Amino acid sequence: MIPRLAIRSNALRHAAKAKATASASASSSFSAIHRYSTQIFRPDGSSIKVKEELAPLTKHIRNTILSTGPISIAKYMQTALISPVGGYYTRGQVFGRSGDFVTSPEISQMFGEIMAVWYVLHWEMLGRPEKTSFVELGPGRGTLMADMLRAAKRFPAFAASIRAVHFIERSPELRKMQHEKLGCSWESTRMVEDKNDKGTPVAATSADGLTVRWYDLMEEIEGGSDCVPMVMAHEFFDALPVYKFEKGAGDQWSEILVDVADSDAAPMAAAANAGKVDANQLATHFKYVRSRSVTANAALALNNPKFSSMFDKGDHVEVSPESARVMMQLADWISANxxxxxxxxxxxxxTQGDTFRGIRSHKFANPLSSPGLMDLTADVDFSYLRYAAKGRAQCHGPVEQGAFLHAMGIQARLQQLLKSTSDENMQKTLVDCYTRLTDAQSMGRIYKVLAVLPKSSQAVPIPFAPPSKEELNTPKVEKIVR
Known part of the structure; x- marks a missing residue:
């Protein structure tokens, strides 16, 4: 089982994660799709190529491409994840052991408890505002929020300030899970006013008496200076669509697009006589192609001078304008409130170049395979988020998750939990979970934490160190080494 990540950036290819890197690299580089076998062998030794099933969402994307031409990776990713035709997040069971990946809150309650402590400390730093609300972007099954609210009860004054919980969540199935996780009463629940979607909650009251509301977009939340928002975005930005570009001669960037694959494979039914078929052996309906000229996406996304000065011919970069848009909105909202x-x-x-990948059943998979049946994700460029928030809010970090959790006291919490049980198996599980969250060879290094405070704030949040004079006066330039 793997967490929802792949240690596979160009900058880490020399690290001890070589095995994980090799597995993941087959899922996203421009030419890597050709590494997937599409040969199905018959009992007599002959072979055929077999395409995947043409599911409704696959057919929808295929027809779009045939009508309009190759599409951006961003459009493919967005359609595969949230399309009502069968997008990945319209499904319910995508998290945990029975799903496709495991997130930090699902690994251990300690994660959510430590995050709650951070908000308590900074509530104190803000002078104990009387009214607060939690806002979570992409709340998954609601596990993280449930753990934070439970931990908040240990700080009565802080807990008393919490007036509401706001979830930014489009998936009807996930909304229902969040409703259940927070113990919301169905009697108090207001549903979506759509006769075709009667079971999707819009507002409810939690078991603790808190108002819980769901929104498709953050701008739908009604702001107010009298209610301080405490925002959490855990594994949210990695699911936002990315564009991918390749640098050519003369600083010209071509875009990597998704096109319909060659039709030189038999339909799925042809595998009937070939025995058992592995999903990774099936030919996909899609392939990567390069644009012949600079696309509008490339012209808009790569106008930052760093992209021409930092990269060489043949280098790839991934850019997520949607991440920048959300970050600017988030920064403005935090500063205003x-x-x-x-x-x-x-x-x-x-900035990295080859992190777009698919994850299915806790394994890396070809991201162009079976859209809607796997998670699609890409590493977050934290420098890009900070750049988007510049002048709008104060950003601190990022720091590695392991360092953050240790500085916030996860070891002390682990000791408390170990003392609370004499069951050796339970103690071992607790230690294993702690290790997964904090160890550099697991989630402790690749996961990062970025804090956002109002632009007027002069405080440095715990446990983020103030920047040194050298850092303030020296621009950060990173060159990715292949």
């Missing part, structure tokens, strides 16, 4: 926020995700503090 004197709030605070944490962004926790996997990625690096620089």
């Amino acid at each position: 004197n709030g605070m926020g944490l962004i926790v995700d996997y990625g690096q503090d620089w």
Whole structure:
């Protein structure tokens, strides 16, 4: 089982994660799709190529490409994840052991408890505002929020300030899970006013008496300076669509697009006489192609001078304008309402080029295979998020998740939990979970934490160190080494 990440950036290819890197690299580089076998062998030794089933979402994407031409990776990713035709997040069971990946809150309650402590400390730093609300972007099954609210009860004054919980969540199935996780009463629940979707909650009251509301977009939340927002974005930005580009001669960038694959393979039914078929052996309906000229996406996304000065011919870069848009909105909202926020995700503090990948059943998979049946994700560029928030809010970090959790006291919490049980198996599980969250060879290094405070704030949040004079006066330049 793997967490929702792949240690596979160019900057880490020399590290001890070589085996994981090799597995993941087959899922996203421009030419890597050709590494997937599409040969199905018959009992007599002959072979055929077999395409995947043409599911409704696959057919929808295929027809779009046939009508309009190759599409961006961003459009493919967005359609595969949230399309009502059968997008990945319209499904319910995508998290945990029975799903496709495991997130930090699902590994251990300690993660959510430590995050709650951070908000308590910074609530104190803001002068104990009387009214607060939690806002979570992409709340998954609601596990993280449930753990934070439970931990908040240990700080009565802080817990008393919490007036509401706001979830930014489009998936009807996940909304229902969050409703259940927070113990919301169905009697108090207001549903979506759509006769075709009667079971999707819009507002409810939690078991603790808190108002819980769901929104498709953050701008739908009604702001107010009298209610301080405490924002959490855990593994949210990695699911936002990315564009991928390749640098050519003369600083010209071509875009990597998704096109319909060659039709030189038999339909799925032809595998009937070939015995058992592995999903990775099936030919996909899609392939990568390069644009012949500079696309509008390339012209808009790569106008930052760093992209021409930092990269060489043949280099790839991934850019997520949607991440920048959300970050600017988040920064403005936190500053306008004197709030605070944490962004926790996997990625690096620089731009990468080959991190777009698929994850299915806790294994890396070809991202162009079976859209809607796997998670699609890309590493977060934290430098890009900071750049988007510049002048709008104060950003601190990122720091590695392991360092953050240790500084916030996860070891002390682990000791408390170990003392609370004499069951050796349970104690071993607790230690294993702690290790997965903090160890550099697991989630402790690749996951990062970025804090966001109002632009007027002069405080340095715990446990982020103030920047040195050298860092303030020296621009950060990172060159990815292949």
